[in-house]
Amino acid sequence: xxxxxxxxxxxxxxxxxxxxxxxxSARLGELDPGERxxxxxxxxxALEVAAADLLPVAARETHLPDRRLEGELARTTHQLRLFAExxxxxxxxxxxxxxxxxxxxxxxxxDLRRVLVPVGPVLVFAASNFPFAFxxxxxxxxSALAAGCPVVLKAHPGHPGLSxxxxxxxxxxxxxxxxxxxxxxxxxxxxxxxxxxxxxxxxAVAFTGSLSAGRALFDLAMSRETPIxxxxxxxxxxxxxxxPGAAERxxxxxxxxxxxxxxxxxxxxxTKPGLLFLPAGSSVLDRLAxxxxxxxxxxxxxxxxxxxxxxxxxxxxxxxxxxTVVDAADGEEGPVVGPTLLAADxxxxxxxxxAMLTECFGPTSIVVEYEDTDQLVAAADAFAGSLTATVHGxxxxxxxxxxxxxxxxxxxxxxxWNGWPTGVAVAWxxxxxxxxxxxTAPLHTSVGATAIRRFLRPVSYQGVPQQLLPKALQDxxxxxxxxxxxxxxxxxxxxxxx
Amino acid sequence: xxxxxxxxxxxxxxxxxxxxxxxxSARLGELDPGERxxxxxxxxxALEVAAADLLPVAARETHLPDRRLEGELARTTHQLRLFAExxxxxxxxxxxxxxxxxxxxxxxxxDLRRVLVPVGPVLVFAASNFPFAFxxxxxxxxSALAAGCPVVLKAHPGHPGLSxxxxxxxxxxxxxxxxxxxxxxxxxxxxxxxxxxxxxxxxAVAFTGSLSAGRALFDLAMSRETPIxxxxxxxxxxxxxxxPGAAERxxxxxxxxxxxxxxxxxxxxxTKPGLLFLPAGSSVLDRLAxxxxxxxxxxxxxxxxxxxxxxxxxxxxxxxxxxTVVDAADGEEGPVVGPTLLAADxxxxxxxxxAMLTECFGPTSIVVEYEDTDQLVAAADAFAGSLTATVHGxxxxxxxxxxxxxxxxxxxxxxxWNGWPTGVAVAWxxxxxxxxxxxTAPLHTSVGATAIRRFLRPVSYQGVPQQLLPKALQDxxxxxxxxxxxxxxxxxxxxxxx
Numbered sequence: 001x002x003x004x005x006x007x008x009x010x011x012x013x014x015x016x017x018x019x020x021x022x023x024x025s026a027r028l029g030e031l032d033p034g035e036r037x038x039x040x041x042x043x044x045x046a047l048e049v050a051a052a053d054l055l056p057v058a059a060r061e062t063h064l065p066d067r068r069l070e071g072e073l074a075r076t077t078h079q080l081r082l083f084a085e086x087x088x089x090x091x092x093x094x095x096x097x098x099x100x101x102x103x104x105x106x107x108x109x110x111d112l113r114r115v116l117v118p119v120g121p122v123l124v125f126a127a128s129n130f131p132f133a134f135x136x137x138x139x140x141x142x143s144a145l146a147a148g149c150p151v152v153l154k155a156h157p158g159h160p161g162l163s164x165x166x167x168x169x170x171x172x173x174x175x176x177x178x179x180x181x182x183x184x185x186x187x188x189x190x191x192x193x194x195x196x197x198x199x200x201x202x203x204a205v206a207f208t209g210s211l212s213a214g215r216a217l218f219d220l221a222m223s224r225e226t227p228i229x230x231x232x233x234x235x236x237x238x239x240x241x242x243x244p245g246a247a248e249r250x251x252x253x254x255x256x257x258x259x260x261x262x263x264x265x266x267x268x269x270x271t272k273p274g275l276l277f278l279p280a281g282s283s284v285l286d287r288l289a290x291x292x293x294x295x296x297x298x299x300x301x302x303x304x305x306x307x308x309x310x311x312x313x314x315x316x317x318x319x320x321x322x323x324t325v326v327d328a329a330d331g332e333e334g335p336v337v338g339p340t341l342l343a344a345d346x347x348x349x350x351x352x353x354x355a356m357l358t359e360c361f362g363p364t365s366i367v368v369e370y371e372d373t374d375q376l377v378a379a380a381d382a383f384a385g386s387l388t389a390t391v392h393g394x395x396x397x398x399x400x401x402x403x404x405x406x407x408x409x410x411x412x413x414x415x416x417w418n419g420w421p422t423g424v425a426v427a428w429x430x431x432x433x434x435x436x437x438x439x440t441a442p443l444h445t446s447v448g449a450t451a452i453r454r455f456l457r458p459v460s461y462q463g464v465p466q467q468l469l470p471k472a473l474q475d476x477x478x479x480x481x482x483x484x485x486x487x488x489x490x491x492x493x494x495x496x497x498x
Numbered sequence: 499x500x501x502x503x504x505x506x507x508x509x510x511x512x513x514x515x516x517x518x519x520x521x522x523s524a525r526l527g528e529l530d531p532g533e534r535x536x537x538x539x540x541x542x543x544a545l546e547v548a549a550a551d552l553l554p555v556a557a558r559e560t561h562l563p564d565r566r567l568e569g570e571l572a573r574t575t576h577q578l579r580l581f582a583e584x585x586x587x588x589x590x591x592x593x594x595x596x597x598x599x600x601x602x603x604x605x606x607x608x609d610l611r612r613v614l615v616p617v618g619p620v621l622v623f624a625a626s627n628f629p630f631a632f633x634x635x636x637x638x639x640x641s642a643l644a645a646g647c648p649v650v651l652k653a654h655p656g657h658p659g660l661s662x663x664x665x666x667x668x669x670x671x672x673x674x675x676x677x678x679x680x681x682x683x684x685x686x687x688x689x690x691x692x693x694x695x696x697x698x699x700x701x702a703v704a705f706t707g708s709l710s711a712g713r714a715l716f717d718l719a720m721s722r723e724t725p726i727x728x729x730x731x732x733x734x735x736x737x738x739x740x741x742p743g744a745a746e747r748x749x750x751x752x753x754x755x756x757x758x759x760x761x762x763x764x765x766x767x768x769t770k771p772g773l774l775f776l777p778a779g780s781s782v783l784d785r786l787a788x789x790x791x792x793x794x795x796x797x798x799x800x801x802x803x804x805x806x807x808x809x810x811x812x813x814x815x816x817x818x819x820x821x822t823v824v825d826a827a828d829g830e831e832g833p834v835v836g837p838t839l840l841a842a843d844x845x846x847x848x849x850x851x852x853a854m855l856t857e858c859f860g861p862t863s864i865v866v867e868y869e870d871t872d873q874l875v876a877a878a879d880a881f882a883g884s885l886t887a888t889v890h891g892x893x894x895x896x897x898x899x900x901x902x903x904x905x906x907x908x909x910x911x912x913x914x915w916n917g918w919p920t921g922v923a924v925a926w927x928x929x930x931x932x933x934x935x936x937x938t939a940p941l942h943t944s945v946g947a948t949a950i951r952r953f954l955r956p957v958s959y960q961g962v963p964q965q966l967l968p969k970a971l972q973d974x975x976x977x978x979x980x981x982x983x984x985x986x987x988x989x990x991x992x993x994x995x996x
Contacts, residue, residue, distance in 0.1 A: 071605070078603065091987065110923060112927040218720075227716070227938060409957055425596075427607055428596055429612040430596075443956070457911075457941050458943060462917060467893075487926055
């Protein structure tokens with residue numbers, strides 16, 4: 001094992017990786033779901049064993065605090081194990097059986113059986129800000145492997161040593177657990193990512209990163225002779241709307257929660273609240289400046305991100321109608337930055353929404369004051385797609401709250417009530433996605449049990465004899481999974497002669 | 499009602515239609531699934547009542563025989579009623595509830611509830627070859643309305659009078675059944691389709707048609723500032739692989755079935771078998787020429803399609819190694835065409851796969867002879883995405899059959915055993931899709947119960963109180979649907995205090 005940054009992957013090695021992933025594809029897909037689950041658990045176990053090697057490299061390369069990294073690694077292994085559960089549960093296969101019905105109208109129906117199969121080798125672009133959970137062994141890798149798709153992982157240059165080391169842990173664990181050779185490999189280098197993206201052997205892409213980089217790769221994927229699904233998580237503003245009632249009754253709690261949420265991890269979360277809407281003159285605003293000034297300064301992930309942050313922040317601060325309430329610039333030194341609080345009002349936002357509704361990746365947020373609830377709803381209406389939208393309200397504010405929830409339901413992937421958007425639970429009911437530009441694929445999530453679907457496509461078998469059918473579709477329910485038989489969900493075998 | 503071809507929709511009318519669809523969006527989505535199901539049934543009923551008006555216009559504009567059109571209309575109303583059943587059954591909502599768990603590891607879990615919601619107004623491009631089932635009131639319209647999405651229907655110029663008439667029937671039925679105004683409208687004119695496609699109010703597109711037209715519209719949809727899902731069904735070759743055993747034992751049956759399938763409807767089906775693979779010297783080939791010569795000539799849908807057919811056929815016949823076994827050209831007159839049978843061998847196919855693997859929309863198919871089963875598998879491997887792949891085999895040909903099924907599983911949406919690809923059952927287990935160029939969205943189908951998914955996106959609600967949650971996600975299972983609660987599928991209410 002090594003923790004020194006590797007050189008960019010050679011062209012020859014990229015070719016070997018693509019050929020290996022293609023070779024592995026059929027064998028990985030042929031495993032029973034339970035067997036693939038064992039591979040995922042083996043990777044989780046190996047990451048835990050390697051934690052003492054991985055964590056110091058992660059800390060050195062990302063400047064994230066130890067406790068955060070430990071938590072993130074725990075989340076990463078939990079995620080792998082959740083997908084093992086999803087595989088064991090088996091309804092992700094959507095096994096559907098319609099037995100032949102010569103009397104069906106308008107035409108006789110043949111025996112039809114539908115199941116989901118892996119799409120083939122997947123290219124995953126790792127993110128910078130979650131060196132474990134959205135990187136080499138992160139959610140995209142876990143869900144693609146769970147689906148039965150080999151993974152070509154384009155490492156993020158922000159944590160090269162950790163990427164190489166994690167790649168070795170994953171590859172060795174898969175091999176030791178009996179996974180097909182070629183199931184997983186790490187490649188490095190911007191051009192190598194593009195080469196893989198354009199290669200016809202790659203059948204889907206997952207990406208987490210900036211709007212500009214993500215859109216460029218999306219455009220490239222769509223320009224292929226054979227376009228492929230591109231699951232990009234790009235940019236998100238995560239607005240928080242505080243009603244007059246909530247601002248009145250929970251000013252202190254809201255101020256505390258907001259400052260904590262937007263400065264957490266030096267503001268480097270895709271779910272960081274970018275804007276907080278408050279009634280004009282609310283006492284929340286008074287408290288905010290004080291709290292923001294008390295937040296300790298922190299080091300950003302890397303210089304490139306810090307430079308982009310500084311640039312976006314200065315653009316944002318220069319927007320007509322935006323004023324700086326707390327300016328961290330004075331106390332910043334080298335890579336260390338402090339939180340910045342900006343303020344504006346709804347008319348300023350509506351005068352130039354494109355300028356103010358720009359994601360600023362880092363510890364900056366804008367408080368936007370509204371004069372009345374019409375202004376609040378008009379502001380909500382100005383948002384494009386976002387990963388999350390949060391409403392702080394009170395039970396007696398029905399009409400306004402209904403309107404805010406309905407407006408944001410059409411614009412966000414997750415609606416949070418009286419809470420904060422940072423913190424994305426890995427669960428069956430999580431949706432981490434949203435309309436563009438939050439993602440390039442609004443029907444899909446990158447976190448939670450249903451993330452596996454991105455890498456599965458349906459196939460129907462018509463009139464195929466039992467012994468030639470995939471196990472999940474035979475009359476006997478070999479996998480003991482929930483299936484839809486002639487329209488009804490059941491775990492029973494299909495009775496003979498139906 | 500009128501059956502004369504309407505003028506192209508004016509720009510002002512397109513704007514009204516888009517504004518109306520946007521206004522209708524929230525109200526249509528707010529209806530209970532059962533209420534939307536009633537709208538679909540009302541449309542089905544109205545189409546049946548109007549059949550006597552619709553069928554003669556369809557026959558005049560498409561030259562399709564009466565019996566075929568009657569069957570297609572029955573399929574169309576059946577499809578609308580199937581989606582009403584899907585709505586009543588309710589599991590399409592994927593309601594998923596994870597109750598709060600403060601002890602969950604690695605972090606406490608908030609209350610999270612996920613459900614699918616409509617994506618918003620959908621633009622549907624109607625097809626030429628199914629004037630009912632893939633046109634104004636066809637599967638795309640039915641599934642989008644079922645999902646709760648208003649539909650802007652771009653009519654196909656091949657049957658303008660029928661499109662206008664069907665549009666009136668659908669709009670009037672929806673209005674009479676209490677559907678929101680603006681739920682459905684027909685527009686005409688190539689440029690009007692493009693204007694709607696580029697309009698930010700349109701949130702998804704469905705298209706059935708040619709590879710060139712579909713790809714151009716796909717590229718346009720992807721070029722938008724906000725790209726949107728584009729569900730295009732483009733081109734498909736639908737190969738049929740006949741093993742040595744099947745050719746030996748079922749020569750007559752295979753020859754009959756094949757000629758019937760590729761000449762049905764003057765070969766104007768997206769599932770028409772484009773190539774038939776036979777062992778060299780098989781007696782099937784002898785029989786084919788005779789059968790093809792006996793097929794009656796027929797009129798194609800329209801002149802544009804006939805001209806494209808003639809062009810593609812002459813290109814295909816000129817490919818090196820392709821010979822013409824039955825040439826219909828002599829007996830053709832005006833719009834009437836006869837079936838053409840071409841033949842080649844596997845080495846010719848592999849020498850220039852791009853030339854020979856070209857869809858020819860019309861009554862032409864190529865018989866491809868193979869010398870041995872290695873050649874057969876190599877030929878199967880040369881295919882890109884297809885809607886269907888068919889294998890004719892015998893139970894004692896295990897190894898070969900397994901290999902063909904596995905190869906085609908990665909290339910086709912539906913695998914047919916000892917049958918024929920034409921005829922697409924509208925059922926829960928149907929998948930009518932496939933990898934590009936069969937479709938631009940290999941995860942989705944345009945036929946069958948799951949076609950509704952194309953127009954739904956997930957939203958998670960975090961910590962939202964009961965009275966503010968959508969009905970499908972409240973503790974009480976108001977809709978009596980299957981839901982996933984804390985990981986398990988159940989129709990029970992969520993117990994209080996969990």
